[in-house]
Amino acid sequence: MSTIFLYNFSGLALFAIGLHGLIRSSHLLRKILAANLMSSGIFLIMIVGAYGPDQALIDPVPHAMVLTGILVSISTTAVALVLVCLVQETTNRALLLQKRKREQRGRTDA
Amino acid sequence: MPDTPFWAVCLVVVPLFFAIICFVRSSLVTFLGPLAAWLNALAGLGMTLSFVHSGPLRYAIGGWQAPLGINFSIDGLSVLLVAMTAVTGLSVSMYAKGYFSLRIGSAGEINRHGHQRAYFWPVWLLLWAALNGLFLSADLFNIYVTLEIIGLAAVVLTALSGKPAARLAAMRYLLVSLLGSCCYLFGVALLYRSYGILDMTALSRLVSPAPLLWVSLALLTTGLLLKTALFPLHFWLPPAHANALAPVSAILSGLVVKASFYLILRLWGEVFAQVLPFAAYVLLGVLGCGAVLWGAVQALLQKRLKMLIAYSTVAQLGYLFIALPLIRLDPGPSAREAVILLIMAHACAKSAMFMAAGSIFLKAGHDRIDDLDGIKEVLPVSSFAFVLAGVSLMGFPPSGGFLGKWLLLGVSLASGQWWWGIMLVIGSLLAAGYVYRIACHLLVFKASFSSRRGSIPPVMEWPAVLLAVLAMILGLLAGYPLGLLEAGCPVPIHACLEVMP
Amino acid sequence: MTDAMGIFDIMLALVLPWLGWRLLASPNLFRAVVLFISLGLLMSLAWVRLHAPDVALAEAAIGAGLTGALFLSALRRLERLRDSERRLDYAEKREEEQNLPPEKRRKSKPVAYVLALFLLSVFLLLLGGALLKTPVAPGRLGPAVAGQMGQSGVQSRVTAVLLNFRGYDTLLEVMVLFLAALGVWSLTRVRQTPQEKVPGPVLATLVRLLVPLMITVAGYLVWIGSSRAGGAFQGGAVLAAAGVLLLLANVTVVRQIPSTLLRWALVLGPLLFLLSAVACMSIGGNLLEYPRQSAGSWILLIESATAVSIGVTLAALYAGGRPHEPAAREAIVDKSADTKVKNGEGA
Amino acid sequence: MNWGGLLLVMILLSSLVPGLIIFALPEKSNRPRTFLNLGGAFLKLLLILVMIIGIYQGRQFAVRWQLLPGLELALNSDPLAALFSTLSTVLWLLTTIYAVGYLEQSPNRRQFFGYFSICVTVTVGIALAGNLITFFLFYELLTLTTYPLVTHRGTREALAAGRVYLAYTLSGGAVLLVAVAWLQVLAGPVAFGGPPAAAAVPATHELQLIVIFFLFIAGLGVKAALVPLHGWLPRAMVAPAPVSALLHAVAVVKAGVFGIIRIVHDVYGVPFAAGLNLLLPLAILASLSIIYGSLCALREDDLKKRLAYSTVSQLSYIILGVSVAGPLAAMGGLVHLVHQGLMKITLFFCAGNLAETLGVHRISEMRGIARRMPLTMAAFSVGALGMIGFPPMAGFVSKWYLGMGALEADKMWVVAILAVSTVLNAAYFLPILIQAWFKPQESTWSEQGTTARLETHWMLLVPPLVTAFLVVAVGLLANAQISPLAWVKLIIGLEYGP
Amino acid sequence: MAFLHNLGTICILIGIPFFVSGTIGLLRFPDIYTRLHALTKADNVGLGFVVLGLALQAEQWNTVARLLLIWLLVLVASSASCHLVARAALRKKIQPWSRS
Incomplete structure (x- = not known):
């Protein structure tokens, strides 16, 4: 049972790495990857919480929640990726970092 | 007369159904969308009336009782917010109907705005259904899914306007919403792990101070603060609300931001009220003060009308967070009533303001504040609506905003912690500053005003006026809606709890 | 037999975060996406270990497969956009070439970043400790579900x-x-x-x-x-x-x-x-x-x-x-x- | 909603409804607009008379509207309310006539008259307010409705003056809000009619009550133009003449003074206030603004600004009268509320006439103007002499009672202040009269199309003459049965006992 | 029965070195084509042995059928994807490694 408990910490680590990546990375695609990492980490912790040695003891509710979560994350990722392409296409840069320099130059959009 | 559960179900099912039909039959969207809006408002009205008769109740979806199944807990707070969403949503829908028909009217524009309209209605109806679902539901994970729909729909609506600035703002909004949802989900997961319950009312009974509780509460609240754009985490709101289409900004500022604050109010006001230390409330209150000051200062500096209104949303949200410690301090119901009043008044006033700003933008061709002199001659009704909404935002008497501020001031002075009250007064002074910065341009007379051809249809101007007047009347008739609040103290869980070991 | 599984668990529990870190730190985006897909597959392995077959299936098919496919097609679109001439203004492209730091070079570490990192790690330590201490609620909704299975x-x-x-x-x-x-x-x-x-x-x-x-x-x-x-x-x-x-x-x-x-x-x-x-x-x-x-x-x-x-x-x-x-x-x-x-x- | 209540609401609606209709009417419809305004004014006057008769017979009219369990809006007709509402209604009638004449060809009249009538509704609302929260509601609305009037012309200075006006009044309103809320916390809902609420507060909160009192004075002082807070009044003179006449001579400034009277008489009650020795600092502040106002008026060459500074000093007479805790002085103060209104509006009408017909704004240009416009200058002189306090005019009566009150309460320094200020008044009014009547004309005036028969449009001439006549009439028939003085005696009788 | 079980284990043990060699090939070989070569060949053979071993250890027949189906599918998938990757590499004009 103790080794199963390890997955808690790997879930936590994934969440932390995802959070750090989401905030720190400059490329939008990498931010979306990091977001997916975060949700995987959370799902890991949820499923470990539901673990039971044999079939009867397993709690199915977190499994249902994780399934819903996976579908939610793929739909958000799909919209995010389309938006990244649009942002790249019209404002010509995928890095949020560069946007602040552009704004300091005071380009006003209507 | 169908009973409350019927109306509650209608509030969720009807907009979903019409969203699907609008998507499939996109040629009928100009007729189906407004029809759905009217039906929604009707359902909201029906719900309020039947709630007045039958009082609060819990509706088990799928027939399964609370801990296992998902329950709607219909109490005063949720009914009031559903009614607010119905009213604001209906007027924004009417405005949108006029807005798109105006923009599509000129033949050259048939394509892009036809496309925008075809996708505005289904996404907006989904957002509306999710808002109703969120206000009614009492299950934490179910609220996660509704929050997700609201976030995603809001992002899609923001990006609908197609401008580069709008797409960038939508991107940033989506990332923040993703981060917020992850934190919220993590909080829910930890709560479920340590208490085994997802239903809020049941949870409020079981919860006891534990280290994991503080961590999960911190995560839940961070997630919700990200979505409510409280002061340090507000950077994404102004560009998103300012660059979106006019009806969309009204929806975003008026309703979407309220959904996550409603949750904070529920969690901090009811579910975890006994467990949370007062210092946590003070922290939120201080952040609220920061939001009031920062939002107002930024609003005073803005050059663009819609950016100014967006920053004023940040400031007005600060008010709501200042009220949280007061709710904890105040033994009586008046602080809670004040918050509800402020929420409803702000929803009406802010949507009216954005709608009026939209009409002004269309007529003037730009929204630079300093060049709006004399628009009063061209758009008398919209400028009147804008100023009236501004009055309610400033918290001037007879308006709902004033009454909320007055009650909070009373509570803060009575409780001895007078600084919250003083902060409110300073905030409303600053609000007067940035509202009058626009009002002085809207009220001044100038013979000639260079404006675009084509007149703004009445269906675009009158919803704004109605909402602004409603925000004022909320102050005079506050007794009735707040009476509902008393009837609806959260319903205790009945026998089903025993099934838990 | 069980200790073999124990070793496998330990390895898997270590590989997942390590792969996550490699993924975000890798300079090349394409490699990041490939690592992401392999992480998804390993994740479905973890679900199998945790007796969650439904989730394993979903993770493999959607988490790794489809999300990976989405990322790859988005990456291809981004590459095509970068070299295609449909740009807002040419100056912008030139400016991007000169001072665009290669992906992995981070900008200097401002104080805020260090502070945020510190806060984050404190929070995570606290969370880990809390996770360690608090036992999982007994049974949670499992028995309730089992009880009602008859009518489901x-x-x-x-x-x-x-x-x-x-x-x-x-x-x-x-x-x-x-x-x-x-x-x-x-x-x-x-x-x-x-x-x-x-x-x-x-x-x-x-x-x-x-x-x-x-x-x-x-x-x-x-x-x-x-x-x-x-x-x-x-x-x-x-x-x-x-x-x-x-x-x-x-x-x-x-x-x-x-x-x-x-x-x-x-x-x-x-x-x-x-x-x-x-x-x-x-x-x-x-x-x-x-x-x-x-x-x-x-x-x-x-x-x-x-x-x-x-x-x-x-x-x-x-x-x-x-x-x-x-x-x-x-x-x-x-x-x-x-x-x-x-x-x-x-x- | 008994009959009395309906009467009070009708008084308010009689100017609110015309105002709203005026907003709905298109810009060009001058005739119906004037008819609406005048009709509303007469109707309101009629209803006020009915109310006064009712009060004479000792009936009490009141109406309540509950917002929330602990909070209700109330209107009731006590003698003080009747006094102020009569004054503002009469003067509103005259000013409307004047305004119609004054704004003959100017644009944007719809907005002017709309806000004008709403503003008077709010002023009468302030007069009739039955409790502190209703008073505060109308007090704040006054700021809202007067702003468009101040910036009516839309010029740069008008907007600047509007900004200054807002800065003062909004912050005053905020301070007042804190005071009202704080008092409500201590003493519960504060009604005006019954026993003074503040007196009922347990003694432990003494210090808080003192602080609240001075917050009240600060909040109301902005509109009552007490010295440090009077900066907005001279700058607001950039508004058109009818606005500065009615608002800055009667409605807005009087609202502030009326508020102070309410606070001292009804909320704190004179004995309790004297007990906490709050009235002495108030008296000192009032005397300070009397002297300072007069000194500034001396230096001012622009006619309207000089009148504005004289308003600053005259208002503080009322506050001085109230803060001297004797019945006679209070009587003098209250009656000055009416007299000062009449005299000051005459002066502003005449100043408006001069500016409108001859384009004369500065006093230095007024040499020998009496020959060109004898009637206007006659009214001006009556008003000016009244301000100085010559016997037959109204000003003399109020100063007389103020002096007697000061003697009765043996506050010699108050008498000295009155004497000095009378001298100062003379110092800044007499030169104007002398120049106008006896000096030959030097500067050339731009004749702006006056009619042959009269010196200016009849609508601009009649109101000042009527008010001048009233000034004299009130002075002569001071102790007649229906004069304002008699009415004030009735009020003071209630306050100080027989 | 135990004999089948042991035989199965032996087969699995035989399969493992193929996987190991495939991975070493992946790491050591100079260009994409040779790596593809190593990877696909070795892993398929290794997979064959492992599936055989598992089939021997399986109790019911339908598990054996499923294992065979899995084996077939993996074969088809890996060879097709190997072909596609190689073709894409050729389109990108990546020169195969030569001795010089």
Whole structure:
């Protein structure tokens, strides 16, 4: 049972790495990857919480929640990726970092 | 007369159904969308009336009782917010109907705005259904899914306007919403792990101070603060609300931001009220003060009308967070009533303001504040609506905003912690500053005003006026809606709890 | 035997975060996406270890497969956009070349970043400690679910929870997918792939061989879902994989699907789910309260419709935009929806 | 909603409804607009008379509207309310006539008259307010409705003056809000009619009550133009003449003074306030602004600004009268509320006439103007002499009672202040009269199309003459049965006992 | 029965070195084509042995049938994807490694 408990910490680590990546990375695609990492980490912790040695003891509710979560994350990722392409296409840069320099130059959009 | 559960179900099912039909039959969207809006408002009205008769109740979806199944807990707070969403949503829908028909009217524009309209209605109806679902539901994970729909729909609506600035703002909004949802989900997961319950009312009974509780509460609240754009985490709101289409900004500022604050109010006001230390409330209150000051200062500096209104949303949200410690301090119901009043008044006033700003933008061709002199001659009704909404935002008497501020001031002075009250007064002074910065341009007379051809249809101007007047009347008739609040103290869980070991 | 599993657990629990770190730190985006796909596969291994077969299936098919495919197609689009001449202004491109730091070079470490890192690590330590100390609540909802399994009309507990006990969650979940499809369709049009891109002989035969098999496997998954691991989401995911294969092979029949049929397919699941939820109310019961004896068949009906819709939706998300409307009106709508938007125009 | 209540609401609606209709009417419809305004004014006057008769017979009219369990809006007609509402209604009638004449060809009249009538509704609302929260509601609305009037012209200075006006009044309103809320916390809902609420507060909160009192004075002082807070009044003179006449001579400034009277008489009660020795600092502040106002008026060459500074000093007479805790002085103060209104509006009408017909704004240009416009200058002289306090005019009566009150309460320094200020008044009014009547004309005036028969448009001439006549009439028939003095005696009788 | 079980284990043990060699090939070989070569060949053979071993250890026949189906599918998938990757590499004009 103790080794199963390890997955808690790997879930936590994934969440932390995802959070750090989401905030720190400059490329939008990498931010979306990091977001997916975060949700995987959370799902890991949820499923470990539901673990039971044999079939009867397993709690199915977190499994249902994780399934819903996976579908939610793929739909958000799909919209995010389309938006990244649009942002790249019209404002010509995928890095949020560069946007602040552009704004300091005071380009006003209507 | 169908009973409350019927109306509650209608509030969720009807907009979903019409969203699907609008998507499939996109040629009928100009007729189906407004029809759905009217039906929604009707359902909201029906719900309020039947709630007045039958009082609060819990509706088990799928027939399964609370801990296992998902329950709607219909109490005063949720009914009031559903009614607010119905009213604001209906007027924004009417405005949108006029807005798109105006923009599509000129033949050259048939394509892009036809496309925008075809996708505005289904996404907006989904957002509306999710808002109703969120206000009614009492299950934490179910609220996660509704929050997700609201976030995603809001992002899609923001990006609908197609401008580069709008797409960038939508991107940033989506990332923040993703981060917020992850934190919220993590909080829910930890709560479920340590208490085994997802239903809020049941949870409020079981919860006891534990280290994991503080961590999960911190995560839940961070997630919700990200979505409510409280002061340090507000950077994404102004560009998103300012660059979106006019009806969309009204929806975003008026309703979407309220959904996550409603949750904070529920969690901090009811579910975890006994467990949370007062210092946590003070922290939120201080952040609220920061939001009031920062939002107002930024609003005073803005050059663009819609950016100014967006920053004023940040400031007005600060008010709501200042009220949280007061709710904890105040033994009586008046602080809670004040918050509800402020929420409803702000929803009406802010949507009216954005709608009026939209009409002004269309007529003037730009929204630079300093060049709006004399628009009063061209758009008398919209400028009147804008100023009236501004009055309610400033918290001037007879308006709902004033009454909320007055009650909070009373509570803060009575409780001895007078600084919250003083902060409110300073905030409303600053609000007067940035509202009058626009009002002085809207009220001044100038013979000639260079404006675009084509007149703004009445269906675009009158919803704004109605909402602004409603925000004022909320102050005079506050007794009735707040009476509902008393009837609806959260319903205790009945026998089903025993099934838990 | 159990200690071998213990070692495997330890290795897997270490590899996952390590892979996550490598993924975000890798300089090349393509490598990051590939690592992400392998992380997804390892994750489904972890779900198997944690006795969560449903989630393993979903993770492998959707988490690793489809999300990976989405990332790869987005990456290809970004590469094509960068070198294509459709740019706002040429100066911007030049400026990007000079001072664009290679991906991995971070900007200098401001104090805020260090502070944020410190706060984050303190918070995570606290969280880890709290996780360690607090025991999992005894039984949680497990026994409650087991108790009510009799009336749920299905044997598999996850499907029972997903479609009966918490059916309302799944209804909203399907709406989220529908919303995602709506969002993607509202933002862009599907890429105008040149007609003559004929798939190679191997891909053509592969597609002809695999797609029917995939459809049967999807049907099987949906059918078996009521008793063992499987169900609407997993079945839908396999269908989506078949759709992605067809899109990859640029099979002409896919291009000719009329948009209205596509829209109805997208909408079939949510609409049917909604109508059956309301139908339950009309025959006297709460929303989504299936009549006890025929609950199983209701659930199967809803599952199959939802599987079809999920398959079509996920494939549409991979296609990355709304299809070309053959009808004249829609043609006009499409043509200019993507042209650059005049700045002053959008309200 | 008994009959009395309906009467009070009708008084308010009689100017609110015309105002709203005026907003609905298109810009060009001058005739119906004037008819609406005048009709509303007469109707309101009629209703006020009915109310006064009712009060004479000792009946009490009141109406309540509950917002929330602890909070209700109330209107009731006590003698003080009747006094102020009569004054503002009479003067509103005259000013409307004047305004119609004054704004003959100017644009944007719809907005002017709309806000004008709403503003008077709010002023009468302030007069009739039955409790502190209703008073505060109308007090804040006054700021809202007067702003468009101040910036009516839309010129740069008008907007600048509007900004200054807002800065002062909004912050004053905020301070007042804190005071009202704080008092409500201590003493519960504060009604005006009954026993003074503040007196009922347990003694432990003594210090808080003192602080609240001075917050009240600060909040109301902005509109009552007490010295440090009077900056907005001279700058607001950039508004058109009817606005500065009615608002800055009667409605807005009087609202502030009326508020202070309410606070001292009804909320704190004179004995309790004297007990906490709050009245002495108030008296000192009032005397300070009397002297300072007069000194500034001396230096000012622009006619309207000089009149504005004289308003600053005259208002503080009322506050001085109230803060000297004797019945006679209070009588003098209250009656000065009416007299000062009449005199000051005459002066502003005449100043408006001079500016409108001859384009004369500065006093230095007024040499020998009496020959060109004898009637206007006659009215001006009556008003000016009244301000100085010559016997037959109204000013003399109020100063007389103020002096007697000061003697009765043996506060000699108050008498000295009165004497000095009378001298100062003479110092800044007499030169104007002397120049106008006896000096030959030097500067050339731009004749702006006056009619042959009269010196200016009849609508601009009649109101000042009527008010001048009233000034004299009130002075002569001071102790007649229906004069304002008699009415004030009735009020003071209630306050100080027989 | 135990004999079948042991035989199965032996087969699995035989399969493992093939996987190991495939991975070493992946790491050591100079260009994409040779790596593809190593990877696909070795892993398929290794997979064959592992599937055989598992089939021997399986109790019911349908598990054996499923294992065979898995084996077939993996074979088809890996060879097809190997072909596609190689073709894509050729399109990108990546020169195969040569001795010089």
